[in-house]
Amino acid sequence: MEELKTILNEIIKDKTGYITFLTGAGISAESGLPTYRSIDGIWIKGTKYHRPEEFGTFKYFSQEPEEVWQYNLFWKKMIAEAQPNAGHLALTEIESLLADRFRLITQNVDGLHQRAGTRKLYEIHGSKQKVRCSNECSEPIDFPENVKFKEYTEDLTPEDIDYLKCTKCGNWLRPNTLWFDESYNEKNYHFDTANHIADHTDILFVIGTSGSTTLPVNIVETVKIRAKWIVIINLENDTYFHSILKGSKKLNSFQESSTVALPQLKIIMEEIINSSIF
Incomplete structure (x- = not known):
């Protein structure tokens, strides 16, 4: 993760846009769901x-x-x-480190992020x-x-x-x-808010999701245009997100579980924020 550390060092010091996390069913699978x-x-x-x-x-x-x-x-x-796992808990710690720059958009409807203590999150599937x-x-x-x-x-x-x-x-x-024959809206599914976050994101972490629903795909497409980097953390390396980002110099991809990768990411961010350089 040395290259990612260099990227994050630059982004965190910039103190501008959001550092956003988009999670899917993969992170909760490690809690047994x-x-x-x-x-x-x-x-x-x-x-x-x-x-x-x-x-x-x-x-x-x-x-x-x-x-x-x-x-x-x-x-x-x-x-x-089910219980929140190390990935959920690491995101809560990352939220504490990043404060107002942290945003979490989740496709999951299980509430495990909240039970782990995360507060600044948006459940786009309810x-x-x-x-x-x-x-x-x-x-x-x-x-x-x-x-x-x-x-x-x-x-x-x-x-x-x-x-x-x-x-x-x-x-x-x-x-x-949200059911299959229904549409996203702001009232129940944070449609406008999610798009606003995407428009103001500097780096997006896509965790445990393959890209099978429209709003997450739109978020990634928007961030691809605006943001500095997109990081995919997934046990699979052939998701739809990989295909739409293929060849992009903004893509970093880690074929790793969220319970391993996110605690490592938390440590990297902690080191950057606590360093004398920062």
Whole structure:
């Protein structure tokens, strides 16, 4: 990471734009949460008979709300059992080091970054910790405490169903997450904010994400034009992000896990900030 240290030394001393981190399912996989499309992925485990693009939609939820909630309560159980890992914790320490220059944009909906202590983050795919009325009659609220998490073979109880209805209009509550047939917006998914951050980023770290959704790709494309550097940290070296950045002199790529790379990155930043040169 010597070349990266030189780059960071220059960027940190400049004291101008954001130092931004974009995280995906790969960082949470190291906490035991399966990624979406791998062999043991969350869609396969929870939706045996459906393609993600069919099941993970508002249209399907409108037709089969109990089935979708059954799957989400299984996912909630896995999230509750997971713990932030060394990568999550390193990002929290990096936030303390960088102060106002730190920004974290995450595609993850599990809340592990918050549980690790990170504060300046933007969940562009929403959060499993919140629900909102499917009729959009009110603002998102905390997940109902009385609804118990389940194995994916367990059915909802009548009590679960009651607590998963909007107290204002009586319609089903829905997970406060972005589905495949929905569009990004600022209100629920920080669309404008994420693009603003990209426009003002000096270096972007892309961690544990392959580039399968549009807003993260747009962020990388924007930063590619404006920023000094993009750093990919991923166990795979053939993601879509690698392909769109191929040949770019701004790209640094590390085929490494986030639990190894991010603590090392934290140490580098700490050394730069504490050095007499800085």
